[in-house]
Amino acid sequence: MKFVAVSSCPTGIAHTYMAAEALEQAGKAAGHEVHVETQGAAGSTPLDPAIIAAADGVIYAADLEVQARERFAGKPSVDVGVKKAVHDPTGVLAQAVAAVEAGVPAEDAAAAGAAPSAPRPATKVDANAGVGTRVRQWLMTGVSYMIPFVAAGGILIALGFMVAQVAWPGNEGPVAVTAVPVEDLITSFSITSGQDWAVLLYQTGAAAFGFLVAVLSGFIAYAIADRPGLVPGFVGGAISVVIGAGFLGGLVTGFVGGFLALWISRWKVPKGVRGVMPVVVTPLLSSLLTGFLMFVLIGRPIANVMEGLTSWLNGLSGSNLVLMGALLGAMMGFDLGGPINKVAYTFAVTGLATGGLTGDAVQYRIMAAVMAAGMIAPLAMALATTVRRALFTHAERENGKAAWLLGLSFISEGAIPFAAADPWRVIVSSVVGSSATxxxxxxxxxxxxxxxxxxxxxxxxxNPLGFLLAVAVGTVVTAGVVVVLKGLRPNPVVQAEREADAAAATAGTPAAAQPATA
Amino acid sequence: MSLPLTSADLVGVDLAAADRDDATRRLIDLLAAAGRVTDADGFHADVRAREAQMATGMPGGVGLPHARSEHVTAPSLAVGKLREPVDWGAPDGPARLVFLIAAPAGGDADHLQILAALARRLVHESFRQSLLDAPDAATVAEIVQREVVPS
Structure with missing residues (x-):
């Protein structure tokens, strides 16, 4: 027979693994196939869903609550606790065989979610870690799921600009491509038209970008509350975009949605209601509360701040231009697509629409300053991950490669994964460099x-050379500041990865030469 | 991995101990002498707390006291071979081999992989027997270093 098992124990460093080994060995001796998921302190690698699907029965050798128990729903199971599995693995296995033969329906089948054997997204969360580490792990979970959206969406948009540059006459392509309505793309896409391809690339990328904040928020909440957190997290992130709160708002909704879902899913409810809690009640209530918070409590202050900043900027027009450039640059670098950034950008774009501008109008210079500053954060993160790899996580280094292209294309969002993972250091350095630019x-x-x-x-x-100089200086400044700030206080996630790399490198040589004998 | 998990100075062969607590303390003293545990009493309290949750006597005459503790500076393993076996709460008899696992409180998963590998090796009788047969501390440390490899 084939069995899957889950082992866990209070400390997560001894019994969990002894039980796993004991069950596997006992299975081998009795001619059964046993796969154990060790939910211990060393992190747990989820069982392959195909293995779960093929299993005849489930053994719970777990003293802690089984994580993602719904994966095993509907299979005959025995629940023995970790100690029995360590001391009497053969007896436990016999018990499991008996359960399979009797066809004991799992008692938790009714409580399972809609998709019993669906593969479960991984999180970077270690339940035994301290508060600071866990907050960082929650953030990193959200960031790691967001990065592919940033890379794919950003590169599609950048490609759209590149193709547009060629496809339109003159130099109007990168501007014209964003002005083509989606309806035109749907009704009259021509496979031979470069312009249509450019619009397709741009619109697809923009659609991917639409998910950034929602995915960030949704997977932070997922890391906190598991599956019940997904709905309030995603919904909160989407609302954050609607009210213009950007990724900082998404960080808030990720935590708020996650903890609301966690709290609600722990309510003591009558047995009859328990079945509909994870599917209906928890997502419904936690989303409603998150929505109320964002629309009603946070939405108005943000709108007020944006309005105030806008009128203040308008009042500044005509004063010292260099100071104004520094101010707009700082705003562009502050929240990368959030409210402050949007005020500065909108201020510049609105200026462009002024009628009868001459070639060297102030409005054009403002736009150039804003655009240059908006390129700094992703370019600087790309530079920093190149020159000081060791300060960044693996995921960040990968994202750093895409950030070159995103930065060059004035897609500030390329830096969001860095800023979301380490807001203070990245935002401070981004503001300094963008302001200089x-x-x-x-x-x-x-x-x-x-x-x-x-x-x-x-x-x-x-003056394109001056523009490039401004971008280069800001990039170097921001990269320098972020490297110094990150170097002052090393990130434990990065250190853990580095030690894992070192261990993997050394384990590959001497240990492999002397394989352990059983 | 900066420090190996164990070394000869963390192994006590022919250890005389009155009971479980005494044996644990002797191994803690080895860790403290090597600088891997900063506060022997504090760490001892953490191990006792874990032991009180559920005795860590394992099949085959093994005691496996362990704790994750803030008094631990590096993931470490102290090994004791007892002159007289002492009861460790295992149903199949007293323990002659004692492994004290000291893990730092932080959540570094890669350190814990090694401890997981050790726990898995302990299930194998051949591994336990080779440690019982080992003549001195250096041999015990060498066997552990060689056999305990994260999967």
Whole structure:
């Protein structure tokens, strides 16, 4: 027969693994196939869903609550506790065989979720770690699921700009591509039209970008509360985008949604209601509360702040341009697509619409300063991950490669994974460098008529060398600051990964030469 | 891995101990002398707390006291071979081999992989027997270093 088992114990360093080994050995001796998922302190590797599906029965040798128990729903099972599995694995196995032969229906079949054997997304959470570490692990879980969206969406958008640059006459492509309505793409896509391809790339990328904050928020909540956290997390993240709260709002909704779901799922409820808790009650209530918080309590203050900043900026027009560039740059670098960033960007774009502007109008110079500053955060993170790899997690290093292209394309969101994982250090360094860039771009008198495109609209930029200088200086400044700040206080997640790498490297040589004999 | 899990100075052969607590203390003293445990009393209290939850006597005459504790500086294993077996709460008899696992409180999964590998090896009788047969501390440490490899 084939069995799957879960072992766990209070400390998670001894019994968990002894029980696993004992069950596997006893299975081998009795001619049964036994696969054990050790839910211990060393982290647990979830069983392959195919193995679970093929199993005849389940053995719970667990003294802690079994994680993701719903995967095993509907299979005959025995629940013996970890100690019995260590001391009498053969007896436990016999018990499990008997249960399978009797066809004992699992007592938890009714409580299982809709998809019993669906593979479960991994989290980076270690339940035994301290509060600070766990907060970081929750963040990292959200960030690690967001990174593919950033990379895929950002690169699609950048490719859209590149193709557009070629497909449109003159240098108007990167601007024109964003103006084509989606309806035109649907009704009249032509496979031979470069313009249509550019619009397709741009719109697909933009759709992927629409998920960024929701995925970040949703998987932070998932890491906190497991499956019940997904709905309030995603919904909260989506609302955060609607009310303009950006990724900082998404961080808030991830934590709020996660803890609401965790709290509600722990309510003591009558047995009749328990079955509908995970599917209906918990997601419904936690989403409603998250929605109330975001729309009613957080939405208005954010709107007020944006309004106030906008009128303040409008009042500043005509004062010292270099200072204004520094200020706009700092705003662009602050929240990477969030409310502050949006105020600065909208201020610049609105200026472009002013009628009868001359070639060197202040509005064009403001746009250039804003665009240059918006390129800094992703470029600087890309540079920092290149020169100081050891300060970043594996996922961040991968994201750093995509960030080069995103930064060059003026897609500030490329830096969000870095900022979400380590907000203070990344935001501080981003503000410093972006501010410098904004000031320099103003000082050298660059101007641009395009609201998007980054390096791809360079032909439209006056004094392009000055513009590039401003971008280069800001990139180096931000990368330098973030490297110093991260170096001061090493991130435990990064250290753990580094030690794991070192262990893997050494284990590969001497240990392999002397394989353990049983 | 900066420090190996165990070494000859963390192994006590022919250890005389009155009972479970005494045997544990002797091994803790080895860890403290090697600087791997900063506060012997504090760590002892953590191990006792774990032992009170559920005795860690394992089949085959093994005691496996362990704790994750803030008094531990590096993941460590102290091994004791007792002159006279002492009761460790296992149903199949007293323990002659005692493994004291000291894990730091932080959540570094890679350290814990090694401890997991050790726990898995302990199930194998051949491994236990080779340690019982080992003539001195250096041999015991060498066997553990060689056999305990994270999977």
């Amino acid at each position: 904004g000031a320099i771009a103003m000082a050298v008198g660059s101007g641009v008529r395009a609201p998007h495109g980054g390096i791809w609209v360079l032909p439209l930029i006056s």
